[in-house]
Amino acid sequence: MEGYSIWVAAALAVWAYIGIVLQLGPGLWWHEALVAGAVTGMIVGDLPLGLTIGATLTLMSLGLWTYGGATIPDFQTGAIIGTAIGALGGGMSAGLAVAIPTALLMTQMDVLGRAITTFFIHAADRYAEEGNERGLAWMHFLGQIPWGLTRAIPVFLAVWLGAGPIQSLIHSLPAWFTNGMTTTGRILPALGFALLLSQLPLRKYWPFLLVGFVLFAYLKMPVIGIAVVAVAVGFIVNMLQPRGQSNV
Template sequence: MTIQWWQILLITLYSGFAIYDGNNTTFGTVKPTMAGFVAGLIMGDVQTGLIVGGTLNLLVLGVGNFGGSSMPDYMTGALLGTAFAVLSGKGAEFGATLAVPIGLLMIQLDVLARFCNTFLQHHAEKLVSEGKLKSATHMNLYGIIPTSLSRMLPVFLALVFGSQFVQDVVNNLPMWLMNGLKTAGGILPALGIAILLRYLPLKKNFAFLLVGFFLAAFLKVPVIGAAMIGLAMALIAFGMDNQKSAQPAAADTDDEGDMEDE
């Protein structure tokens, strides 16, 4: 089977919109299952697309990228894995296997896109300090371009040149570049968490932070388990706050009743 130009165009455009949706509108198009379904629909084999996308979705259940962290981009992997599975006729297993290194490679490209956006953000901050708010807003919108291109370009090139092109890129990336991107990717999660903690009411809720750290670092509780414990603690705290706010109201009612008796 030979891929058509309109199929390349549609899958490329979808990759750009999906990563935008994942960071902004959150319609769910960035999920691997949805990406596999759309790619399968475009390629004429929805079943293969659903199998590839569903398989990759199992790899990211309960995983989220917070702050400045990057995670494997299995949306792009699902798009290309489905396309190559249909084109080669080797089935969904081949597509899912090929999609894993694609998703891992996209971590590095995601880091590069974030680096590009830092220049735009610094320029936006400069415009804000000069009172040019409208221009600063435009600079933030321009940040969509590097992020979308970081998906659209590899998808387009891979579909034009074939699966062997993807494998050659993975195998021939310079080690110094890979090590540098891995180092940056390791620093970004810590930086992202630090930024989040700065804007959270940490002093008031420091005990919850200690409990969460203890669960994750010492007891090795999975993310879902820690989240359930956090939810339980939040419900307890919420209930205690409601009781405290209800007590003054009850006291005021009693006072009013005593005054009426007099």
């Protein structure tokens, strides 16, 4: 049974902690599955796997957003644990099979982290009453700990203790499973696109989708070219709109 040393597990736990806290502020996108997966891939020595798993999870998450502090699947932790376990030999199907349930289960940890942090604002209230600004500042700094540890601890345990057993469990994946996972991985971006479209004014603006589709599907235009056309189309339509109705 092959697994990871405690040091790899610790390194990935630190990476998970940094990723989520720097997402809170200043808002670096290190928690994005693509970045989380790629860096994990480098740490465990399988960059291509990290890129594939990160990219697949990222495409599933299009249109997902923490509106008003809502909890969404934790694809950061999913990408880290999934890449680490897949790199032991199972590859993309094993990695995704671990990453997606992990991302869903981790929503519980997100709720826990957001709830525990409430303790610090109550402590800050007491420091404010005393006029103790240092105390208040410390409560603010320490507020990151529940956030970071609710990611770091699961990553540490899953990679250190879990990776070996899970890997031997899925060591000889049957062909139907590998094929099914590969196909599912390819069609999962449909969820991301559907989530995104469900938030756009489709009824009003659907012809714009057709323009992009026709450019790619029939005219074989690269997507960079489509983006340039999109800018032109946007501005042309904007010029054609009557000006009187807005205050600009």
